[in-house]
Each structure stands twice: as structure tokens, then as C-alpha cells.
Amino acid sequence: MLEKFLDKYPGMIREFSFGANGNQVMLGGQNALPFHDFEGASGKPMFALEITDSKPADWAGALREIYADVEASPVAWAQKCATVYGADAVFLNLDSMEKDLSAAEIASGVKEVAGAISVPLIVHGLGDKEKDEAVLPQVAAACSGLGLLIGPVLKENYQAIAEAALEHGHSIIAQVPMDVNLAKDLNIKLGKFFPLERVVIDSLTSALGYGLEYSYSTTERIRLSAVVHDDKTLQTPLIARVGREVWKTKEALQNPQKGILWESVTALNLLLAGDDIIILRHPESLKLVRSLL
Amino acid sequence: MFLIGENIQILSRLVSDAISSTDPQPLQTLAADQAAAGVHWLDLNIGPARKKPSETMVWLVEAIQEVTDLPLSLDTTNPVAMEAGLAICRKKPLINSAAGTQESKEKMLPLAKKYNANVVISVLNDAGIPSDAAARAESIMETIDYANGLGIPNEDIWVDPILMPVGVDQQQILEVVEFVRMLPDIVPGVKSTIGLSNLSNGVPQRLRHILNRVLMVVLDNAGLYSAIVDSFDKDLVDLNAGKKPEIVSLIQRVIDGEDLKSADLSPEERDYYKTAKVIMCQDIYSPSWLEV
Numbered sequence: 215m216l217e218k219f220l221d222k223y224p225g226m227i228r229e230f231s232f233g234a235n236g237n238q239v240m241l242g243g244q245n246a247l248p249f250h251d252f253e254g255a256s257g258k259p260m261f262a263l264e265i266t267d268s269k270p271a272d273w274a275g276a277l278r279e280i281y282a283d284v285e286a287s288p289v290a291w292a293q294k295c296a297t298v299y300g301a302d303a304v305f306l307n308l309d310s311m312e313k314d315l316s317a318a319e320i321a322s323g324v325k326e327v328a329g330a331i332s333v334p335l336i337v338h339g340l341g342d343k344e345k346d347e348a349v350l351p352q353v354a355a356a357c358s359g360l361g362l363l364i365g366p367v368l369k370e371n372y373q374a375i376a377e378a379a380l381e382h383g384h385s386i387i388a389q390v391p392m393d394v395n396l397a398k399d400l401n402i403k404l405g406k407f408f409p410l411e412r413v414v415i416d417s418l419t420s421a422l423g424y425g426l427e428y429s430y431s432t433t434e435r436i437r438l439s440a441v442v443h444d445d446k447t448l449q450t451p452l453i454a455r456v457g458r459e460v461w462k463t464k465e466a467l468q469n470p471q472k473g474i475l476w477e478s479v480t481a482l483n484l485l486l487a488g489d490d491i492i493i494l495r496h497p498e499s500l501k502l503v504r505s506l507l
Numbered sequence: 508m509f510l511i512g513e514n515i516q517i518l519s520r521l522v523s524d525a526i527s528s529t530d531p532q533p534l535q536t537l538a539a540d541q542a543a544a545g546v547h548w549l550d551l552n553i554g555p556a557r558k559k560p561s562e563t564m565v566w567l568v569e570a571i572q573e574v575t576d577l578p579l580s581l582d583t584t585n586p587v588a589m590e591a592g593l594a595i596c597r598k599k600p601l602i603n604s605a606a607g608t609q610e611s612k613e614k615m616l617p618l619a620k621k622y623n624a625n626v627v628i629s630v631l632n633d634a635g636i637p638s639d640a641a642a643r644a645e646s647i648m649e650t651i652d653y654a655n656g657l658g659i660p661n662e663d664i665w666v667d668p669i670l671m672p673v674g675v676d677q678q679q680i681l682e683v684v685e686f687v688r689m690l691p692d693i694v695p696g697v698k699s700t701i702g703l704s705n706l707s708n709g710v711p712q713r714l715r716h717i718l719n720r721v722l723m724v725v726l727d728n729a730g731l732y733s734a735i736v737d738s739f740d741k742d743l744v745d746l747n748a749g750k751k752p753e754i755v756s757l758i759q760r761v762i763d764g765e766d767l768k769s770a771d772l773s774p775e776e777r778d779y780y781k782t783a784k785v786i787m788c789q790d791i792y793s794p795s796w797l798e799v
Binding site: 394447 | 674
């Protein structure tokens with residue numbers, strides 16, 4: 215009887231894993247919508263805490279207090295996120311690219327962090343197409359075999375970064391500006407030489423009260439296209455950089471407690487819409503969202 | 508369906524230069540070329556015409572009527588320019604366009620009655636563009652009721668469902684098609700038209716035409732009376748003239764939900780097939796839809 219009310223969907227998200235040396239995590243494999251466990255495999259989200267490879271001068275005071283003991287050392291910071299706070303992965307911002315540092319130095323810093331933690335590492339450039347194109351391939355090469363998730367890969371620079379990631383065994387984040395059509399377009403272009411099993415889509419995130427409905431709607435459309443309409447080009451996991459958006463809102467800056475709620479509610483909404491990898495900044499948010507699930 | 512050539516329009520550099528320097532020759536050439544291409548009406552789009560609205564429209568209409576007998580669609584948001592043009596058209600013209608907004612009801616619609624003209628009435632109203640077929644129907648019924656009250660008969664009304672670019676909201680295409688299909692039932696006797704090229708706004712230039720063409724065939728199938736089109740898209744004009752029946756029947760099969768094997772199709776047919784899948788929302792649009 216119950217079966218009458220349940221839907222079966224034709225599409226399935228590709229199995230996706232990253233990390234290396236026994237610290238791999240698996241994602242994907244969903245053939246149902248988020249939290250529709252009664253209809254199939256709905257997936258289990260993963261949570262990463264965000265750090266940066268140079269002093270986080272522009273971070274909220276409340277966050278800097280928490281990480282004060284480790285903010286000068288990306289290695290120690292990453293370890294704290296993984297072991298003390300239990301993040302599933304660490305998300306490393308390469309803010310040092312803003313400084314006068316060589317690509318080789320930046321890349322060796324990434325390698326050190328990757329080697330010091332027992333969870334997978336996500337590495338993120340500035341989103342500046344020239345700078346990222348100059349540095350990220352070098353990071354890929356220096357960390358060959360470490361199974362990083364590297365981004366952002368844009369329609370303007372996907373070729374160089376994706377080729378390096380392919381050669382050195384990494385996965386990539388395909389980033390598009392809140393648009394299902396452009397997400398599909400970039401994946402089609404990537405799919406010509408890069409396995410979509412190693413692609414995650416970032417359709418850009420906005421915080422609650424700052425345009426969350428747009429990112430919700432884009433994320434939802436991508437996931438519906440993949441699962442319900444069986445669009446093969448969009449059957450990849452989705453990533454949302456929640457923390458960086460939330461911790462620049464005035465609500466979070468004025469009141470850290472509110473910031474934690476803000477970050478958690480934004481994350482929860484995006485999980486409902488279909489995001490698989492959630493990037494947070496505050497460890498309390500991580501705890502709260504996990505407890506809500 | 509009747510084709511209204513869109514190529515005399517103010518956003519074109521050639522056209523705006525010719526108008527501002529009152530040089531009729533390039534515009535007359537454009538008109539003659541469009542007529543030769545096989546369209547049935549000519550749209551004269553002068554935009555809002557803030558400077559010398561009457562003089563500009565009169566000058567343009569006279570210049571175009573010197574070189575062609577095709578009926579004219581006068582395309583301006585300025586009622587003063589519109590009225591001046593309507594007064595001197597030799598053939599029953601088309602007002603492009605009126606809508607359900609208060610301003611349009613007061614200033615544009617009465618001109619259709621006064622000059623016994625055809626008039627495009629869009630589904631736009633003061634609340635904006637309706638979101639689906641039913642909301643379009645509701646809006647247009649109200650505006651047509653108002654127009655009938657002014658003494659404008661349904662036969663003179665060309666309903667415009669308003670088409671959004673595919674990259675903005677793909678699903679809207681099906682709402683527009685559905686609305687066109689239901690139109691004869693809700694307001695018997697009205698005609699219809701659409702700004703076809705708006706579909707492919709934002710689409711890479713070399714890919715725009717095939718999208719427009721396929722939607723034209725789909726809308727023709729749904730009963731659309733006319734469309735405002737790029738006169739120089741030869742394949743579009745040919746398709747409409749029945750010169751490519753195999754492509755029309757291919758698109759028809761996609762409308763009917765048939766899945767075809769790409770391998771059995773010629774390269775041209777394959778492109779039309781993939782495009783029809785996008786138009787019918789069976790595939791999600793992306794700018795590289797032909798490469799999949």
C-alpha cells in the first residue's frame with residue numbers, strides 16, 4: 215500500500231571519493247532527494263571546517279578567538295579542526311596568494327597541511343582566474359597522489375587546472391554563478407576530458423537573509439535535474455561554502471551566538487535543497503547541524 | 508504562420524544612425540531586403556522616441572512605404588509617435604504593443620479603436636509578467652474585456668504571451684506553448700504573436716537561430732498566428748514556408764515524446780532533435796546543448 219505513494223527516480227548521483235592513504239571519504243550514490251530515505255538512498259552529507267593559510271585578518275573576532283592558538287600555523291589549525299572538532303574534511307583557503315609568495319611556496323604549504331591530517335583536504339584558490347590558473351596546477355603537482363579536492367575551476371580557466379588535477383589524481387570543484395544552465399555547461403565542457411566522477415559543483419552560496427533563496431533554488435534545480443530528470447551531466451555532488459558568507463553578515467558579526475544559529479540554519483536549508491558538502495567556520499555550528507540531523 | 512520582420516529596430520547601430528541622421532536609404536534597403544526574404548509584415552521599432560516622436564515615426568513610415576507594400580507593425584512605447592504613424596499607414600497597421608497596465612489601457616489601447624488598427628496586447632499587467640499559462644489567461648481575459656469595452660473587436664487583437672529567454676526560465680517555454688494552445692478556447696477569434704528572438708537572448712550568437720526556429724515550429728503546432736522574427740534567418744523562413752517538412756516532422760515527434768536514436772539522424776537532424784528536446788524541456792538547457 216505504502217509503495218503507491220513512494221516515487222522512484224531514474225537518476226543517480228555519481229559515486230565520488232577523495233582523500234588518500236586510508237582517509238578517503240565517499241559521497242554520491244543517491245537515487246532519491248535529500249532526506250527522502252523512504253524512497254531510496256538519500257546520501258549522507260559531509261562537513262568541512264574552513265581554515266586559511268595566512269593570518270585570517272578579515273575573519274570575525276569571535277572566530278579568531280576560537281582559533282587564536284592555531285591561526286599562525288595552518289598545520290596546527292587543520293589538525294585542531296580534524297581532531298578536536300571532528301570535521302569530516304578541512305577546507306584550506308589559499309589566502310597567501312594575495313601576498314608576494316611564489317606558487318612553489320604556497321604549494322609546499324598545502325602539502326604540509328595535507329600530510330598532517332587524517333581527513334581529506336579541500337584546497338581553494340581566490341576565484342581570480344589568472345592567479346588560480348598560475349597556482350592551483352602547481353598545488354596539484356606538489357600534492358600528486360594525495361587526492362585533494364581542488365577549486366574553484368571556472369569556465370575561464372577550467373582547462374589548465376582540470377588537466378593538472380587529472381594528471382595528479384585530484385578532484386575538482388566546478389564553480390558557476392548560481393545558474394543550473396551554466397553548471398551544466400561547465401560540466402559538459404569538463405566531461406570531454408575529465409571524469410565527472412571527480413567533479414563537485416559549487417553554484418555559489420548566499421547566507422540566510424542575503425539571498426539564500428537564490429542559492430536554495432539553484433541547488434534544488436540542479437539536484438532535481440540530476441535525480442528526477444536523470445540529467446547525466448549534473449549527477450555530481452554539490453558543495454556550499456556557508457561559513458564565509460554567514461560570518462560577514464552583520465547579524466553574525468554583532469552577536470556570535472546568533473552567528474552560530476545563522477550558519478547552522480543556512481547550512482540546514484542548503485542540505486534540504488541538495489548540497490552534499492557543507493563548509494563551516496564555527497565548530498559549534500558543526501556540532502549543532504550534526505545534532506539536528 | 509505570418510512572419511513579422513524585426514530587423515528595423517532601434518537597437519541596431521545601422522538603424523539608429525540612419526534615424527538620427529535622417530538618412531532613409533539604409534532603412535529602405537533593409538525594408539526591401541526583408542520583403543525579398545519572404546516575411547509578411549515589417550516591424551518598425553523606434554524605441555521610446557523621446558526626441559521628436561511624431562516627426563520620427565512619420566518620416567520612417569513614409570520612407571518605408573516608398574519601397575514596400577507590406578503592412579507595417581509600429582513598434583514604440585511612445586503613444587504620440589504611435590498615433591502619428593497610425594494616421595498615415597496605407598494598409599491596416601499593427602500597434603506593437605499595448606498591455607494590461609493602467610498606462611497602456613489609457614494611452615495605447617484607445618488608438619486601436621480610433622484608427623481601426625490591429626493591436627498587439629501582451630499578458631503584462633501592473634503586477635508584472637504572469638508566471639504560468641493560467642495566470643497569463645487570467646490577465647489577458649481581463650485586458651481583452653477592457654479592449655472590447657472600448658469597441659476593439661477580438662479579430663483585431665493579437666495576443667502576446669511574452670516569451671522569456673531560455674537561460675532565464677526554461678520551464679516558461681512550456682507555459683507559453685500551453686497558453687497559445689488554450690487561447691482560442693478562452694478568447695475566441697483573437698490572433699496571436701510573439702517576440703520569437705527573445706527566446707535566445709543571452710545564447711551564443713551562432714546558436715541563436717536554431718533555438719528560434721524550433722520554437723517557431725512548436726508554436727505553429729500550438730496554433731500561433733504570427734511571430735516577430737529575424738527576416739534574414741533563411742532556414743526559419745523556409746521552415747515556415749513548408750520547405751523543410753522532414754525537420755518539421757522530426758520536431759513533431761519530439762513534441763509527441765518520442766525518443767529517437769541520434770545515430771540514425773543526419774548531422775542537421777541531430778541538431779534539430781537536440782534543440783527540440785531543450786525547447787520541450789526534456790533536456791536542461793546549457794549553452795553547449797548541441798555538444799552533448
